Amino acid sequence: MLFDLPILDREEVRRHRVRLRSEAGESSGWRTVRTTGTSGIPVEITIDQEAQQAEMDALTRQITAVLDPAEWLDDGLVHLTLHLASTTRSQRSPWSIHGTMTKWSFNRVWHLPPDLLGRSLHHLDRRVVTGMPSVLTLVAERARDVGAIRPHALVLSGETVQMATRRRLGEIFDCPVTSLYTLAEFGVVGNGCLTTDDYHVNERDVVVEILEPRLTVEPAAGRGGEILVTGLVNRAMPLLRYRTGDRGVWSAGSCGCPVPGRRFSITTARSLHVVADGANGRRITELDLCKLFTQLDVQGARIVQTTPTDVVVAYEADRPLPSDVREMAEMSVRQLVGPGITVSVARVTESAVSGAAPVPTGAGRMAGGATPPRQTEADEVVGWARPRLAQVPGLLAAVLTGSILDPVARSRFSDIDMHLLVDDARPELWLDLTRELHAELPGLRVNVTDGATLAASPLVLSRLLAERQPVVGDLSEHGLRQPEAAALRAEATFWAQDAQAVLWTQVSSVGTDRDPLRDAWLAGRYMLDAFRYHFLIRGRRETAASQVAAASEADRLPYYRLLFEVMEVSREHRPPPPAESDECRGYLLGALSCIRWFTQSLRGDAVPGPADRQEGSPPS
Numbered sequence: 001m002l003f004d005l006p007i008l009d010r011e012e013v014r015r016h017r018v019r020l021r022s023e024a025g026e027s028s029g030w031r032t033v034r035t036t037g038t039s040g041i042p043v044e045i046t047i048d049q050e051a052q053q054a055e056m057d058a059l060t061r062q063i064t065a066v067l068d069p070a071e072w073l074d075d076g077l078v079h080l081t082l083h084l085a086s087t088t089r090s091q092r093s094p095w096s097i098h099g100t101m102t103k104w105s106f107n108r109v110w111h112l113p114p115d116l117l118g119r120s121l122h123h124l125d126r127r128v129v130t131g132m133p134s135v136l137t138l139v140a141e142r143a144r145d146v147g148a149i150r151p152h153a154l155v156l157s158g159e160t161v162q163m164a165t166r167r168r169l170g171e172i173f174d175c176p177v178t179s180l181y182t183l184a185e186f187g188v189v190g191n192g193c194l195t196t197d198d199y200h201v202n203e204r205d206v207v208v209e210i211l212e213p214r215l216t217v218e219p220a221a222g223r224g225g226e227i228l229v230t231g232l233v234n235r236a237m238p239l240l241r242y243r244t245g246d247r248g249v250w251s252a253g254s255c256g257c258p259v260p261g262r263r264f265s266i267t268t269a270r271s272l273h274v275v276a277d278g279a280n281g282r283r284i285t286e287l288d289l290c291k292l293f294t295q296l297d298v299q300g301a302r303i304v305q306t307t308p309t310d311v312v313v314a315y316e317a318d319r320p321l322p323s324d325v326r327e328m329a330e331m332s333v334r335q336l337v338g339p340g341i342t343v344s345v346a347r348v349t350e351s352a353v354s355g356a357a358p359v360p361t362g363a364g365r366m367a368g369g370a371t372p373p374r375q376t377e378a379d380e381v382v383g384w385a386r387p388r389l390a391q392v393p394g395l396l397a398a399v400l401t402g403s404i405l406d407p408v409a410r411s412r413f414s415d416i417d418m419h420l421l422v423d424d425a426r427p428e429l430w431l432d433l434t435r436e437l438h439a440e441l442p443g444l445r446v447n448v449t450d451g452a453t454l455a456a457s458p459l460v461l462s463r464l465l466a467e468r469q470p471v472v473g474d475l476s477e478h479g480l481r482q483p484e485a486a487a488l489r490a491e492a493t494f495w496a497q498d499a500q501a502v503l504w505t506q507v508s509s510v511g512t513d514r515d516p517l518r519d520a521w522l523a524g525r526y527m528l529d530a531f532r533y534h535f536l537i538r539g540r541r542e543t544a545a546s547q548v549a550a551a552s553e554a555d556r557l558p559y560y561r562l563l564f565e566v567m568e569v570s571r572e573h574r575p576p577p578p579a580e581s582d583e584c585r586g587y588l589l590g591a592l593s594c595i596r597w598f599t600q601s602l603r604g605d606a607v608p609g610p611a612d613r614q615e616g617s618p619p620s
Contacts (some may be wrong), residue, residue: 002207002230002240009243010035013043013185021046021237030236035184045185051234054205055187056094059180062155063128065259066176072128074098074154080106080131080139087412088517088572091579095475102575106139109573110327111407118146119490120573125150132158133165133179134332139333140172142355151175153295156192157182160266163197181266185239186231190261198251200261205233209241210248210264224249235559273432311347382471384441389420389472392433396451397421397473401464409545413521415445419464421475422594425450456481458491459529462536466543485537489602492533496599499526500592507588514579516587522572523591527563530598559594566591 029049076099109120129151157180165178179192181199183552190199207230227246251263402417403409552560568574577583
């Protein structure tokens with residue numbers, strides 16, 4: 001009998017993971033998932049193909065409970081996350097050859113100005129959108145500023161969901177809102193009731209028990225107990241009578257909704273420790289904080305309620321949070337506590353807050369414990385670098401350039417570019433300094449050059465003069481001037497040959513797993529440089545990516561629509577196409593066509609006229 005077996009807890013799974021993993025079956029399609037660590041030490045679970053398909057089927061059943069299949073199957077699904085460590089990716093829809101299923105890392109969209117934000121948010125139109133309630137609530141707050149966004153439906157999971165939250169999101173997005181009770185170890189454990197805050201047990205895939213604290217009997221009606229789950233489909237790593245850490249209670253009576261399965265509600269999500277009281281009886285637990293700050297990658301976060309109407313979030317860091325992350329943290333906690341509560345965020349070193357409850361181990365930490373340097377602001381880099389470089393012998397000037405100066409232009413492929421102008425550029429003289437800088441700021445790219453070398457590199461010099469942010473010294477004090485058009489044209493001729501060779505090698509490679517984000521980034525990089533040369537040769541001086549893109553649109557240059565699309569995809573401002581799709585291949589092929597057009601224009605051949613200026617552009 002199942003109920004005669006002993007209870008299995010997380011520590012035992014972690015300690016005996018290898019023994020619990022099956023040695024039978026075809027493992028090529030198995031995948032490993034890792035819990036967030038919100039209940040202690042993270043646990044790794046192996047999931048087989050049947051369990052993966054069961055999770056997808058449970059999601060499908062929940063969506064079709066609120067939508068007619070004809071409304072959404074061909075349009076697909078978007079899962080939104082704010083986790084900096086997650087990577088945006090798409091695949092063909094499992095439901096229809098016409099749709100896609102996308103995981104969209106939304107943190108880069110967050111800081112966009114309203115016009116660009118609205119353009120990104122409208123990619124959620126006519127999609128089923130899934131995500132954590134706190135994430136979708138943040139998106140909803142921003143959506144208010146950019147006009148109506150119309151998803152097909154929202155599916156909330158990963159946090160406890162209240163009916164009030166579902167109603168509010170439904171009003172903002174004007175669509176059905178439903179929920180799932182999910183665990184990384186099992187997939188979908190409960191399907192959200194359509195009329196209550198309860199969940200219906202996903203009886204096809206799991207057995208759920210709710211036991212008294214002594215873990216021997218189910219509680220009497222209306223009394224809560226600990227939730228145990230037994231998986232029925234995952235043969236790769238079966239878990240029997242697994243202690244989830246959540247507490248719940250069986251619900252009595254009929255709910256009147258069409259979702260099948262015995263009904264239960266969550267009474268406490270894993271952590272019993274309440275760290276703040278909000279409006280209308282809302283209470284913030286350690287789990288709420290842990291999941292929130294894991295999403296935002298805020299390390300060492302604590303929260304304390306200083307008065308009944310004031311909550312302070314304190315975090316440990318060497319320097320302040322980026323403004324966009326700080327804003328998200330404030331807004332997220334405000335949503336958790338409800339109206340009438342003032343929320344502020346402060347570094348521990350800045351705050352007099354004491355007695356704050358710490359987030360459990362594992363919260364808010366990325367793999368390796370590092371925060372991506374692309375979240376660093378330019379003035380922070382200048383403030384960090386200036387005292388380190390101010391008295392370096394032989395250093396004439398140091399400047400920042402590139403996407404570090406324009407948050408909208410950053411992607412996960414962006415480096416922090418710093419150029420050092422020196423009086424003697426022999427590498428051995430600068431190797432130790434460069435290594436020291438790299439060790440302190442991962443992602444920093446240091447380019448060391450002397451004046452003669454820089455003067456012989458017209459595009460680099462033009463960009464440094466146009467985009468520079470001085471760290472120490474100034475380039476103009478050392479005789480560096482804007483290159484002549486003839487020098488730019490000569491360099492561009494050889495550059496175009498090399499660009500075509502690189503792009504052709506990439507697009508024609510065999511046996512390489514295509515990454516749509518990287519392909520889009522590479523295509524955009526070469527197209528931007530082609531347009532930079534085009535404008536510089538004609539006397540313009542703007543070289544920043546956003547400025548060049550805007551000028552290409554204003555002049556209606558060939559391929560400008562493609563440039564905008566690849567820039568948006570590589571920056572994760574819109575969902576990418578699936579790998580190996582025609583759209584993905586079209587990015588590099590379109591960039592090749594753009595370079596060929598540019599080569600023709602350098603030779604003085606006719607530039608395409610209005611009738612064919614959209615050659616190579618993707619469908620809008």
